[in-house]
Each structure stands twice: as structure tokens, then as C-alpha cells.
Amino acid sequence: MKGYIKFLDCLFVSIAVIDFYDSLILYPAIIIPALSRYVPRLSIFNLPLTVGALLFALLFPVIWHRQEGKGKADSRLRHAWFTGIIRYWLAVEIFNFGFAKILGSQFDPSYYRSDSLWSSLSGTDLTWNYFSYSYPMSVIIAVIQIAGSAFLLFRRTTLLGVILLLPVMVNIVLVDIFYSFPGGALMNAILFTLGLSYLLLLQWSALKEFIIRTQPTLPAIRLVGTKNLLRLVLAVYAFGFIYYVTTTKAPPQLTGKWRVDQLIRNNDTAKANDWLKDSLSWKNVYLEDYGRATFSPNPYLVESERAMAGNYTYTEPKQTIKFVMHSRASETDTIYAVIDMPAPGHMQWKMVQGKDTVSLVLTKVPEKLHR
Numbered sequence: 001m002k003g004y005i006k007f008l009d010c011l012f013v014s015i016a017v018i019d020f021y022d023s024l025i026l027y028p029a030i031i032i033p034a035l036s037r038y039v040p041r042l043s044i045f046n047l048p049l050t051v052g053a054l055l056f057a058l059l060f061p062v063i064w065h066r067q068e069g070k071g072k073a074d075s076r077l078r079h080a081w082f083t084g085i086i087r088y089w090l091a092v093e094i095f096n097f098g099f100a101k102i103l104g105s106q107f108d109p110s111y112y113r114s115d116s117l118w119s120s121l122s123g124t125d126l127t128w129n130y131f132s133y134s135y136p137m138s139v140i141i142a143v144i145q146i147a148g149s150a151f152l153l154f155r156r157t158t159l160l161g162v163i164l165l166l167p168v169m170v171n172i173v174l175v176d177i178f179y180s181f182p183g184g185a186l187m188n189a190i191l192f193t194l195g196l197s198y199l200l201l202l203q204w205s206a207l208k209e210f211i212i213r214t215q216p217t218l219p220a221i222r223l224v225g226t227k228n229l230l231r232l233v234l235a236v237y238a239f240g241f242i243y244y245v246t247t248t249k250a251p252p253q254l255t256g257k258w259r260v261d262q263l264i265r266n267n268d269t270a271k272a273n274d275w276l277k278d279s280l281s282w283k284n285v286y287l288e289d290y291g292r293a294t295f296s297p298n299p300y301l302v303e304s305e306r307a308m309a310g311n312y313t314y315t316e317p318k319q320t321i322k323f324v325m326h327s328r329a330s331e332t333d334t335i336y337a338v339i340d341m342p343a344p345g346h347m348q349w350k351m352v353q354g355k356d357t358v359s360l361v362l363t364k365v366p367e368k369l370h371r
Helices: 003-031 033-044 046-069 075-103 123-132 135-152 155-178 183-202 204-213 227-247
Strands: 256-265 284-287 292-296 308-315 320-327 330-343 346-353 356-364
Touching: 003 033, 003 046, 003 075, 003 183, 033 046, 046 075, 075 135, 075 155, 075 183, 123 135, 135 155, 155 183, 183 204, 292 320, 308 330
Parallel strands: none
Antiparallel strands: 256 284, 256 356, 284 292, 292 308, 308 320, 320 330, 330 346, 346 356
């Protein structure tokens, strides 16, 4: 048996033993009040267990290799035992996450997060809010995790379990990294992903042979040399269309969050607190890259029931904007604005809204201030 297989076997078994102890013994003692008095005693074993596992991972592959050379080790049986431990470790850990989603201890709704501005939330809280929005979606992920873990418990279905779980775990690792999850959660996800990858590596020869030997059952379609051209055209079309969309967005000097410094409607200047009673006394205007516009009377956050939202079309040569807005209080409202930019980050609008004339003086809010 190859040396790196012996080393990886011992390494993952060492990780599994430590994780088994923390998950099955120490963590329940921390969570269950009746067992909390045992936590200090149980924590004492963490250090010697970690040291012992590390020594095992470093030394036992060498001992194993020497025993194998002398014919004193049944490497196949030992490898079967070690991979069995790895499979059971991954299964029980991922089982936990699957059942936690179904029973509600993971992705549970939060009253605090629900009343918080999204820009004030951490990446972890944002992710938790997103997944807690749909319980059926959480259940689907949980079913995949539970089914994959169940398949890991059987030698014949190990590969199927790995194929189900590995994409899920890779996605979790990426979310944990880019949404700044705590180090412990990220480390667990990485270890589970590496463990699954190792089990896939052990099956790689069989998997590769299966892919090579598998033949499509449908007959080949003959297009006399145009098939590759068609493939290229489809890819180029998709790229070209999206490129056109992204290059025809509104100019960056127009888009962003704009603070309304002055609003005059029909020669009547809006007072500082008019927004509290008048939803047309706008305090902020939001112009998105791809034609989305929102007029908000609340200077602190967007209240969907009071704000006007819709789409805008900017005509650069004429320096005009056409807004087609919607609000719960009225039907579709078309607004025309002639804009003037006396300086970067400043605009003045002359608008016509129905029978009203509206004048706005706007200042762009730096992006870092409203994130």
C-alpha cells in the first residue's frame, strides 16, 4: 500500500478521534445543564488527546510501513478499519447539521436580526437570515446531508454518499470563507470537505474507469463539422448579451445613494420634518446601475410601504431622466426630470410629476458611509 495512503489514513483517523470526543462527549456536557459540572474534568483530556493523536498521525505510518515490509501487517484490513472510522466520523458530524436544520436549531429565525438593518449585520448573520427565510429550502439541504451521511455508513454506497455531500460541503466552505464565519465553523467545514475528498480519492480509479467506459445510449447527431461552431456561437452569444447589458448601465456619476438637501414642490420648500407625515417629502433617492430607482421619505432606512420604487431611463445627450414609479398609495406615476451636475457628487433636478413641479438639490452619499 502506498505511503501517502497510510499517512492520510492515520491523519484523518486522528482528526476523527479528537472530533468524536469533542462532539459526542464534551459538547453535550456543555449544552446539557445537568452535565455542566463535568465540563472542567472532561476538558482536561483535550490536550493529551490532541498530543496523542498528533503523535499517532506522525509515527504510526512509519511503524505501519515497517510492519508491512516484514509481513506483520494486514494492510488491507487495517485500511478498511481506518476508512470505516473516517466514514463514520463524517456521517455522524454531517448528520448533526442535517437534523439541526430540520429541527430548527440551525437557520432559526431571529427577532433581533429581523429588526436590524442589513448593512449593520455581519456576514454570518446575513447568511443566517437568508437561509432562515425558507424552511423548505433548509429541509432540502438537510435531506441531502442526511441521505449522504446514511450512505457513508455502508461500504458499498460510500461513493454515492461522497458524490451527494461533497458539492454541499464545498459550498459551505466557500460561504464560511467569504461571509466571515467564525474560525471553528470554517475549520470543521474544511475538515469534512477534506475527509470526503480523501474518500473520493480512494475511489478515483474506479470512478475514472467508469467515466471512460460509459458510452451514451442515444445515437450521435451528425452536423458535418458545424457542431463545434454551434457550440462556440452559443457561448459567444451568452457572453456578448451579458457584456452588452453590463456596458449599457447608467454612468457611475449618476448611480448611487443621493441625499436630498432641498426639495421644493410647487414653490413650497419642504421642512426638515415633513417626511414624517408626507411620503412625497423625499429625503433620499437611490439610483441603481441597471435602471432601478427608489424615492424614500425616511432618511434612515427605506420603508417599502411609503417609498416609491420603479425604473428609470437616462438619456445622456439631453441630460434627462424618465421615471416610471410605483407606490402602494397610488398607481403608476411617470416623472420627467432635467438634471444639472454643477460639480462631481452634486445634482440639481427640475421635475414634472403629474401637475406638480418639483425641484431637488442632491448630494451623493459616499459608498462607505451607507454600507
